[in-house]
Amino acid sequence: MTVTETETTAAGTGTRPLCAAPPRHPRPDGEDRYTISEVADLTGLSAHTLRWYERIGLLQHVDRSHTGQRRFSNRDLDWLELVGKLRLTGMPVADMVRYAELVRAGEHTYEQRQRLLRATRENVLSRIAELEETVAVLDHKIDYYADARRASDRGPA
Amino acid sequence: MTVTETETTAAGTGTRPLCAAPPRHPRPDGEDRYTISEVADLTGLSAHTLRWYERIGLLQHVDRSHTGQRRFSNRDLDWLELVGKLRLTGMPVADMVRYAELVRAGEHTYEQRQRLLRATRENVLSRIAELEETVAVLDHKIDYYADARRASDRGPA
DNA sequence: GTCTTGCCTGGAGCGCACTCCAATTCCCTA
DNA sequence: TAGGGAATTGGAGTGCGCTCCAGGCAAGAC
Numbered sequence: 001m002t003v004t005e006t007e008t009t010a011a012g013t014g015t016r017p018l019c020a021a022p023p024r025h026p027r028p029d030g031e032d033r034y035t036i037s038e039v040a041d042l043t044g045l046s047a048h049t050l051r052w053y054e055r056i057g058l059l060q061h062v063d064r065s066h067t068g069q070r071r072f073s074n075r076d077l078d079w080l081e082l083v084g085k086l087r088l089t090g091m092p093v094a095d096m097v098r099y100a101e102l103v104r105a106g107e108h109t110y111e112q113r114q115r116l117l118r119a120t121r122e123n124v125l126s127r128i129a130e131l132e133e134t135v136a137v138l139d140h141k142i143d144y145y146a147d148a149r150r151a152s153d154r155g156p157a
Numbered sequence: 158m159t160v161t162e163t164e165t166t167a168a169g170t171g172t173r174p175l176c177a178a179p180p181r182h183p184r185p186d187g188e189d190r191y192t193i194s195e196v197a198d199l200t201g202l203s204a205h206t207l208r209w210y211e212r213i214g215l216l217q218h219v220d221r222s223h224t225g226q227r228r229f230s231n232r233d234l235d236w237l238e239l240v241g242k243l244r245l246t247g248m249p250v251a252d253m254v255r256y257a258e259l260v261r262a263g264e265h266t267y268e269q270r271q272r273l274l275r276a277t278r279e280n281v282l283s284r285i286a287e288l289e290e291t292v293a294v295l296d297h298k299i300d301y302y303a304d305a306r307r308a309s310d311r312g313p314a
Numbered sequence: 315g316t317c318t319t320g321c322c323t324g325g326a327g328c329g330c331a332c333t334c335c336a337a338t339t340c341c342c343t344a
Numbered sequence: 345t346a347g348g349g350a351a352t353t354g355g356a357g358t359g360c361g362c363t364c365c366a367g368g369c370a371a372g373a374c
Contacts, residue, residue, distance in 0.1 A: 037350070047351085048333055067340060069351055082298075085291040088284075090247075093331065107309070114302040121295045124288050127245075131285050134242040138278045141239075145271040152264070193321070204321085205363055224370055226321055250361065 025074040033063070033071040043080050058083065058097050060104060089124050182231040190220070190228040200237050215240065215254050217261060246281050 025032060026042065036047045045053075053059040054070075059079065062070045079100075086096055099116055102109040182189060183199065193204045202210075210216040211227075216236065219227045236257075243253055256273055259266040 035351080046333075049331085051352090052332070065340095067351090069340075082294065085287075085294050088287055089291055107305075110302050110306050110309075114299055114306070117295050117299050117302070121292060121299065124292050124295065128285055128288050128292075130242075130245055131281050131288070134246055135278060135281050135285075137239065137242050138274050138281065142271055142274050142278065145267050145274070148264075149267050149271070152267075203363075206361085208322085209362070224321090226370085 025077055027074070029074055032074040032077075033065075034073075034077070036070050036072070039072045039077065039080070042077065043084065045080070045084075053080075053083070056093070056097060058093060058100055060100070086120070089120065089127065091120060091123075182234055184231070186231055189231040189234075190222075191230075191234070193227050193229070196229045196234065196237070199234065200241065202237070202241075210237075210240070213250070213254060215250060215257055217257070243277070246277065246284065248277060248280075 027034070034042070036050055039045075039050060040047045043050075050059070050070075050072075054062055059076065062072055062076060065071050083096055086099075087093075095116075099113065102113045102116070184191070191199070193207055196202075196207055197204045200207075207216070207227075207229075211219055216233065219229055219233060222228050240253055243256075244250075252273075256270065259270045259273070
């Protein structure tokens with residue numbers, strides 16, 4: 001299901017000069033100062049949630065304009081993308097905050113970060129396994145209903 | 158962690174005569190009157206949660222002893238197993254209640270039930286796809302940290 | 315008999331992840 | 345320079361899925 005992905009990202013998402021990788025971000029580095037509502041649109045998170053993320057430390061202190069309004073960077077966008085992925089693994093926000101703290105703490109936390117990611121990876125794999133089991137159960141039931149309906153279409157015995 | 162699962166369920170979870178499928182339930186039909194705490198142990202749900210499930214209609218009215226205590230049946234156990242599976246797909250309890258209502262409503266809801274299950278199946282598949290994407294991202298990061306650590310083990314350039 | 319254990323009920327409380335509010339300030343366009 | 349939409353803040357509120365509590369009944373062990 002994720003099979004087509006590499007191709008899709010590599011090729012033809014639109015009309016773009018050959019060999020130019022699609023830009024990772026809507027604006028190039030150096031001009032990357034997004035308002036909160038832009039980021040809300042880009043990430044699907046609400047502005048409220050973005051502020052809240054910053055308050056709880058899930059988002060590094062976001063840069064501000066001279067009047068105090070948030071200006072998000074491409075790095076913030078990358079981070080939010082990762083957060084988004086982790087979020088849909090069901091990782092609690094508190095754990096993500098812990099990871100964010102490690103990132104902020106500097107390079108000497110590489111080992112801890114790696115361990116955390118490895119553990120998460122294992123969790124995700126077992127969730128996938130559970131979900132696959134669930135699909136099997138669903139298929140089983142769907143088939144059951146299909147049979148039952150076929151039988152009753154021909155009229156009860 | 159759950160990696161060995163398929164094998165484990167297929168073979169040798171214990172010492173059982175060849176060719177005898179492991180019993181689907183701890184007690185044979187006809188003797189299936191489990192107390193709430195037995196069911197709690199079997200399902201991993203708390204007694205509170207079981208009572209709550211019944212109250213909100215996620216569990217059909219459970220049979221009672223002459224003194225009013227709940228006595229769960231093998232069917233209840235089966236249903237709870239399905240509920241458990243659906244729960245870890247992230248399906249909201251309210252949706253499961255709706256399905257339960259269809260089941261209670263009788264055979265003429267087969268089609269609706271099937272539709273509901275099919276929709277759920279699709280959801281689960283896309284969740285699996287998302288999780289696989291996430292694993293890819295995690296792998297990517299884990300590799301990154303591995304490289305970085307190897308580099309710094311040899312001392313910074 | 316009384317003690318302990320397990321179960322019953324309705325209703326309150328909790329933790330998580332947002333989500334919204336009110337009052338105020340800022341930015342942009344005309 | 346006026347007006348309207350977008351941003352700021354701290355703090356309160358919401359919805360979900362439990363989770364716990366108080367007060368009480370029933371049955372087996374001593």
